[in-house]
Amino acid sequence: MNVSDRVGIKKEGLSLTYRKRWENLSLRSKFILLLIVVVAGFDLAFIALWQPRANQFIVDLQSREVRNELATAGEGMLPFLFQNQIAAIHETLDVIMGRHPNWVALDFKDADGNRIYPINLPTIDATSLVHLEEQVFFRGEVAASMVVAVDFSQEQAELRKYGYSMVAIATGIFAFAMLAVAVFFEVLIGRRAAGLSKAAEAMADGDFEAELPKASGDEIGQLIHGFARMRKNVYDTQISLSEAREEAESATLAKSQFLAVMSHEIRTPLNGLLGTMQLLEATKLTKRQSRFLQTMGTSGDLLLHHVNDVLDLSRLDAGKGKIISVQFDPNNLIDEVIESMWGVAKNRGNELRNTTQKATELVWGDSIKIRQVLFNLISNASKFTKNGKILIEFVPSSPTHFASISVTDTGIGIAEKYLGRVFSDFEQLDTSHIRGAGGTGLGLSISKRIVEAMRGRISVDSTPEIGSTFSFSWDSAEVPANTQPLADEIQPLQIDDGKCTTPQVSLNILVVEDNRINRFVLHEMLKNEGHNVTEAENGKVGVEIATANRFDLIFMDISMPEFDGMEATTAIRNSLQASFDSPIVALTAHALPQDIEKFKSAGMNEVLTKPISRALLQEVLQSIARKQDTECLSGDLDHPADIPFLDLECLDEFVSSIGQEKAVEFAKSFVSDTESGIESLLNPEVEKMELEDISKIAHKLSGSAALFGAVRFRAGLIDVESHANDCDSKNLKSAILELMGLWAQTKNRLYVHFDL
């Protein structure tokens, strides 16, 4: 950009500023400004154009007068001249000159051009003077000539003054008139327009009742009228729109409720079916039976797949698919997906490979959804590729914050004319090309929706006979961590890094499930894993059994009649008996984020969606078992398991310092204090308690706990205290729950130690 450009832009900027300033003036100001300009223009034009003309006119007029007088004087001089009465001429002309102060000089000559008067012509500054000559005739011949030099400057000055005063008066009158008009218009237009604009602003802010200026018959009045009608219309429209929206919302709500219910109604029997089939698989079967079972399994999986797809689609449409944002290692994610799809790929002789270039950094995104999309793409690729390769590559985001993954296969490809329809609902390519490919045709459209929900794009590139590349991107910008974990996904259990050996512990498990089949299925699954299972057929029974017996794990179905899973859980937790602090896993067909919240606040530790997959079940069991095993470190536990509940060394020291008797007394009161403290924390009214108070209770108890060497309990109290201080109500709730468990253990040990 050179200087002239910059200057040009600056000029432009200046003129823009002035234009803006003009536009922002009020009507009145604009009018007055215009008035000033017009008047100034008129005045200047008058002075520049009229004044000189008037000047000239005056000069001409006066000149004529002067000439007349000259002629007359000349005539009068003739007799004197003829009689050589020069003195008389001089006297008379002196008098005449005296009478005309602006006649600077008069030159009277006879016919021969000899000067008669004056004797000596004065030297005059001729610049501002007008020279007028008159010849005096006698009998048709020039007898004398008179030339006078006149100074009109005074007349001109007077005229000028007169002109100015005229202009001033005219200007004054005009300005006054225009101001009157301005005031008139101000009242008629300006104010009413301002009132109207205020009402418009009020309307924009939601106030439809703002007072409108008076509507008269003139144009402004019509405007006001129209505005009033429009306002009413808008208001009515708004009302009907909001009503419609409410209807739509309730319809959507109904739909999602329907979805939830349907999903439960469909999944529950499916769960039974598939679960039982799994159990059957584990039994001794003939080859024929095995084959039948396989077919059933395939069909069942497919059915489940379809059901999930349809429900997914409906859910996504209903806007239920929430995107979370976590950091994950894309390489790892791809490897995991490859691992789980290995079998599927192998069936068709396909090789799966992760061709991501180099070691990648962590990337932000909804790992679960990305996984889902990747699954879908790979399964598609597998369907349409035989004995080929399927390559998956991750491309990090730079410079935009969109990362992408591509899935390239060496399959049959897609003809160009179909490329556009590939992502449409229920589209399938010509089925003759696919053998046993199956599918509802919903996979890609769901993937598209998911990708779009992640603000990304999905696309396909393909050459028939050669292969296809599907790639999708997502917004990998870092997002503040205020998102919910995804609804119906299983809470990602902290998978250990493999350092721990998972001992085969036999757990005591309680299954609270009203559905006989589901109960049976779960029971068998657990039994197969080597655990001891107790059944409860409803919530009430479940609570009775749980509070009477200690279980390592409770599976709690959520939707049960009379006493549902949450109520039961709460009851168990509050009981402070037996299994009050045992991990409880919720079983549910549908879990929206807010449901998970509810489950957790009721006291549930995990959530499993029905139909329950064996793999996930095993994961849960393993994590529970690990928790039991105090030799293993588990990533999500804040308290390493090898820390004892009672530090005996510390305790002994305490006892020896105050004596056994006193220590026992102390212990008793500590127990009762803590009991009441815990009780108040577990009170359902705890939400109403001030965080400050919670913190105080925890703080108070932790002091005493330290004395008794109740380290783990104390750590739990510190947790509670810190969460209360941080106003972290979510973590506070789980910390309080955990505290319950810790206290139970500690209390037991205290009882044992002091023989209370």
Added chain:
Amino acid sequence: MFRNFFSRARYSLTVVQISLVCLVLAMNTSARAEQVYTFGVVPQFEARALAAIWVPILEELEQRTGIRLKLVGSPRIPEFEEGFEAGEFDFAYMNPYHVLVANEKQGYIPLVRDGGRQLFGVLVVRKDSPIQSVAELDGQVISFPAPNALGASLLMRADLDALHNIQFSPVYVSTHTSSYLNVVLGRAAAGGGVMGTFSKQDSEVKDLLRVLYETRRTPPHPIAAHPRVPADIREKVQTAILEMAATPEGAEMLAGIPIREAIVTELTDYQDLGEWGLENYFVQSGE
């Protein structure tokens, strides 16, 4: 009744008769006592100026002499000349030549004149004029005020003609000032005037002129009286003037005429003038 009317008429008539006699007697007495003597003045200046000079003098004379004097002006010199030739003025102030004529025609008697100066004419030319002597004016145009102006015209023309024998074309330009201006403007080679008027000209005019020639001298204007005025009145006036001249205020008044040194005069003072043949240059009114 008839008797009453006649007796009443006779009574009235008697009253009337007696009244008439009384009236005539009274008139004779007042006429005798209230005789107004006219005082004519040659119009050297215009009427107002003349009045300004002469009215105070006449009032003073009235006081001193006890007679009534009335100033009579004439529009122009010819009218004045007609006036004194007809003897219309009881007293008159006139120029020396006039007094000779007046004496001849009516017998006017000069009483008083200015003894301190002499009357003469001057001939002026432009300072830058080549003319250095009167002889060079032969054949030139010379301007004069009026033909009968004593010093400027009569004396001058008489001298030029009788003494210097030159031919010239006279131009009569009405006033002394005109005469000078004509010379200044080159319309006349020379111009006649008198010292008195010449010295009163604007410097603008005066500085451009010089006096070429002065005429023979004569005593100045007298105040003369018509013979019909009684001798004792004549003497009274004469004496009054001389007495006035003796007082500072009176002398100042008289100096305006101008008579600066009032002396008694008689006709013989003007006799030489009579021999210069001025009548040849005098223009009678109507000519």
